[in-house]
Amino acid sequence: MTTRIEIGSISVDQGLHAFINTEVLPGTDVSAAEFWSGLAGLVETFGPKIREALDARDQLQDKIDAFLGENPNAEADSQIGFLREIGYIEREPNDFTVSTDSLDDEIGRVAGPQLVVPVNNARYALNAANARWGSLYDAFYGTDALSQSAPLTPGKAYNELRGRAVVQRVRLFLDETTPLLFGSHVDVTSYYVRHGELHAKLECGRTTGLRSPTQFAGFAGEAGEPTAVLLRNHGLHIELRFDRTSAVGKTDKAGVADVILESALTTIMDCEDSVSAVDAEDKVHVYRNWLGLMRGELTADVPRGDKVVTRRLAADRTYIGTDGAPFTLPGRSLLLARTVGHHMTTDAVLDSGLDEAPEGVIDAAVLALIGLHDLRSERATRNSRAGSIYIVRPKMHGSQEVALSDGVFAAIEDMLSLPRNTIKMGVMDEERRTSVNLAACLHAARERVVFINTGFLDRTGDEIHTCMKAGPVVRKGDMKTTAWIKAYEQRNVAIGIKSGLTVGPDGHGQIGKGMWAMPDRMEDMLEQKGAQLRAGACTAWVPSPTAATLHALHYHEVDVAAAQRELRHAPAAPLSELLTLPLAGGRSWSEMEIAHELDTNLQSILGYVVRWVDLGVGCSKVPDMNNVGLMEDRATLRISAQHVANWLMHGVVSQEQVDSAFTRMARIVDQQNEGEPGYRPLTANAEGPAFMAAKDLVFRGAEQPNGYTEAILHRRRREAKRRDALEATSREDVGFAAG
Ligand SMILES: CC(=O)SCCNC(=O)CCNC(=O)[C@H](O)C(C)(C)COP(=O)(O)OP(=O)(O)OC[C@H]1O[C@@H](n2cnc3c(N)ncnc32)[C@H](O)[C@@H]1OP(=O)(O)O
Ligand SMILES: O=CC(=O)O
Numbered sequence: 109m110t111t112r113i114e115i116g117s118i119s120v121d122q123g124l125h126a127f128i129n130t131e132v133l134p135g136t137d138v139s140a141a142e143f144w145s146g147l148a149g150l151v152e153t154f155g156p157k158i159r160e161a162l163d164a165r166d167q168l169q170d171k172i173d174a175f176l177g178e179n180p181n182a183e184a185d186s187q188i189g190f191l192r193e194i195g196y197i198e199r200e201p202n203d204f205t206v207s208t209d210s211l212d213d214e215i216g217r218v219a220g221p222q223l224v225v226p227v228n229n230a231r232y233a234l235n236a237a238n239a240r241w242g243s244l245y246d247a248f249y250g251t252d253a254l255s256q257s258a259p260l261t262p263g264k265a266y267n268e269l270r271g272r273a274v275v276q277r278v279r280l281f282l283d284e285t286t287p288l289l290f291g292s293h294v295d296v297t298s299y300y301v302r303h304g305e306l307h308a309k310l311e312c313g314r315t316t317g318l319r320s321p322t323q324f325a326g327f328a329g330e331a332g333e334p335t336a337v338l339l340r341n342h343g344l345h346i347e348l349r350f351d352r353t354s355a356v357g358k359t360d361k362a363g364v365a366d367v368i369l370e371s372a373l374t375t376i377m378d379c380e381d382s383v384s385a386v387d388a389e390d391k392v393h394v395y396r397n398w399l400g401l402m403r404g405e406l407t408a409d410v411p412r413g414d415k416v417v418t419r420r421l422a423a424d425r426t427y428i429g430t431d432g433a434p435f436t437l438p439g440r441s442l443l444l445a446r447t448v449g450h451h452m453t454t455d456a457v458l459d460s461g462l463d464e465a466p467e468g469v470i471d472a473a474v475l476a477l478i479g480l481h482d483l484r485s486e487r488a489t490r491n492s493r494a495g496s497i498y499i500v501r502p503k504m505h506g507s508q509e510v511a512l513s514d515g516v517f518a519a520i521e522d523m524l525s526l527p528r529n530t531i532k533m534g535v536m537d538e539e540r541r542t543s544v545n546l547a548a549c550l551h552a553a554r555e556r557v558v559f560i561n562t563g564f565l566d567r568t569g570d571e572i573h574t575c576m577k578a579g580p581v582v583r584k585g586d587m588k589t590t591a592w593i594k595a596y597e598q599r600n601v602a603i604g605i606k607s608g609l610t611v612g613p614d615g616h617g618q619i620g621k622g623m624w625a626m627p628d629r630m631e632d633m634l635e636q637k638g639a640q641l642r643a644g645a646c647t648a649w650v651p652s653p654t655a656a657t658l659h660a661l662h663y664h665e666v667d668v669a670a671a672q673r674e675l676r677h678a679p680a681a682p683l684s685e686l687l688t689l690p691l692a693g694g695r696s697w698s699e700m701e702i703a704h705e706l707d708t709n710l711q712s713i714l715g716y717v718v719r720w721v722d723l724g725v726g727c728s729k730v731p732d733m734n735n736v737g738l739m740e741d742r743a744t745l746r747i748s749a750q751h752v753a754n755w756l757m758h759g760v761v762s763q764e765q766v767d768s769a770f771t772r773m774a775r776i777v778d779q780q781n782e783g784e785p786g787y788r789p790l791t792a793n794a795e796g797p798a799f800m801a802a803k804d805l806v807f808r809g810a811e812q813p814n815g816y817t818e819a820i821l822h823r824r825r826r827e828a829k830r831r832d833a834l835e836a837t838s839r840e841d842v843g844f845a846a847g
């Protein structure tokens with residue numbers, strides 16, 4: 109039973125209240141009275157507006173359902189006419205340019221990878237913040253990125269053959285990225301600095317330098333025998349590290365022990381789809397980690413063999429410049445925080461009617477309040493050197509909802525006495541009504557928007573839900589080649605560039621692309637993910653620090669600014685393409701294909717909910733039917749659930765088929781999780797909250813607003829938490845009686 113504190117018109121969970129008053133407010137110059145009365149005002153002002161916006165979503169979807177139900181084969185033009193009539197398609201704003209200022213260089217000035225991490229996992233969050241720099245040797249050695257090399261033997265001694273292949277591959281990268289005037293990095297026996305220039309002595313006895321001497325950015329140690337040499341290409345740094353005593357360095361002609369790449373320039377600390385946070389207790393945990401990051405004090409104990417090491421935030425890196433003067437580079441990724449969307453509510457705060465308050469508003473207010481610790485910090489290692497707080501807004505539908513977020517941010521700035529537009533906004537372009545009205549959405553936040561990112565996973569879920577009534581959709585794997593998704597990706601870039609979101613010295617923000625959702629498939633990522641930059645993005649999402657380091661190679665290879673210049677006159681793909689529904693049409697599938705599609709979807713749903721609902725883990729690597737570990741989060745769950753719901757609605761599969769596939773997939777998921785600490789087998793808990801969540805997601809999927817999964821997940825997770833608490837109490841009772 110939670111205790112609550114009444115403050116004006118709101119009722120606040122005691123745990124949140126104590127956390128804010130004792131841990132957050134000291135050092136911010138904001139008094140408890142100012143914060144709580146401000147928060148009450150936000151809830152009273154924006155609660156009703158958000159409810160109105162959610163009603164508007166439902167009304168539009170009802171009209172679309174009716175229209176598509178009656179006109180399943182409607183031509184794009186007739187759909188467009190209808191969507192304009194109901195206000196789904198908005199009026200385009202006149203030409204405008206985004207004017208966001210006080211930006212850090214990592215946003216829009218330099219192109220580089222964007223990492224995402226569930227912020228409630230301190231160990232991962234610290235790792236992510238420190239993923240600004242990553243070992244390229246480790247990234248190649250420890251993954252499948254060099255499939256042709258000698259096999260990796262986990263836990264075994266260093267495989268020299270594999271190591272040699274890594275070194276060779278990295279030298280090739282150096283020759284391509286920072287070539288020498290003559291000769292190859294392969295043949296260098298020593299690097300040294302003289303008169304501010306880098307010299308490289310070759311095996312043949314001759315000395316060379318860089319073909320572009322300005323790529324030399326600095327060094328560490330003695331000029332004649334540096335411990336590190338810093339190079340720069342497309343604004344990103346590469347550090348050659350020398351140590352002739354190390355295992356790798358002593359076998360290397362030039363004594364290179366490692367090559368470190370500037371990797372995750374930015375990281376999204378996620379409070380949304382990669383997190384399971386269903387009540388005030390969970391929310392405090394999420395906020396506390398953000399506080400630790402903003403104060404620079406977060407730590408986590410990480411087991412390493414039979415020891416435990418304490419992980420902390422990395423320090424800045426110091427070098428000597430070409431002019432002989434020392435300088436530093438940030439040791440950490442620039443951090444952004446992603447709130448939940450408008451449709452979420454939280455029991456951490458209740459409004460005057462004792463209804464849960466809008467969680468996205470509470471998130472924004474608390475995250476920004478915590479951000480003050482960074483803004484007011486004297487530390488050189490502060491997060492935003494430009495004095496901004498970066499908050500990402502997911503799942504907004506259309507420009508009125510972006511304007512609503514803009515209003516929330518402005519009201520928070522007033523509450524915290526911050527200059528207007530200190531809080532920057534990242535806009536996830538991941539709902540259909542936002543993609544359709546992207547220019548209007550950008551316009552609504554033109555003074556604070558810092559990115560538009562194609563969250564294609566949520567966007568796919570929304571696409572399926574929006575056209576639920578029109579007919580069966582194509583198979584999940586075929587979505588990637590449908591007309592709407594191509595138009596969506598292209599329009600995001602075209603509209604972004606037109607609005608001034610181009611990378612460069614006066615960049616105003618990022619055009620970002622979506623997640624690489626196969627964390628173990630690094631060779632495939634290396635082959636495919638460069639295409640996102642050639643298509644005009646200046647950042648793209650990666651799931652892990654290693655992926656960030658490997659993806660950094662793409663930014664060395666592609667001159668993103670030039671790619672964007674080439675695209676600047678490309679018109680946005682027409683709405684008719686964006687609005688082409690991903691329907692199967694006359695296509696039919698064999699029974700085997702249908703069974704495979706169903707199995708795949710149900711297995712990924714079950715594999716995800718067993719961890720989300722029973723264990724409170726928001727993002728998981730779930731092995732698919734071919735045992736490829738896929739990143740599953742709430743957005744991928746939305747796709748799978750909506751897909752099955754759609755096929756059920758149109759009779760492609762029957763309820764009996766789904767039930768029996770569920771039973772078969774439950775056995776597979778149980779096998780895949782065998783031995784996992786705390787795992788509750790589905791086969792033994794068919795009525796348990798995890799299995800019930802999966803069934804609700806599918807059988808009640810069509811009726812979920814916009815196909816969202818949160819309402820079901822949250823209810824079932826709360827049920828699981830109550831069960832766990834009861835079990836813990838009865839264990840204590842037994843222990844007490846026995847003792
Ligand atoms: C649609 C969307 O919204 S996408 C955005 C949401 N998705 C995400 O945020 C994905 C983030 N990624 C993750 O959560 C994880 O990488 C997963 C769940 C996909 C895989 O996790 P695991 O199975 O634990 O990964 P794996 O065992 O391969 O690696 C674990 C190691 O990598 C690190 N790691 C993995 N992912 C991350 C990450 N995103 N950030 C920082 N470190 C990470 C861990 O810290 C750990 O290293 P450590 O032992 O030194 O602490
Ligand atoms: O948030 C990202 C997505 O793809 O959805």
Ligand SMILES: [Mg+2]
Pocket residue numbers: 381502536538563565566743
């Ligand atoms: Mg998303």
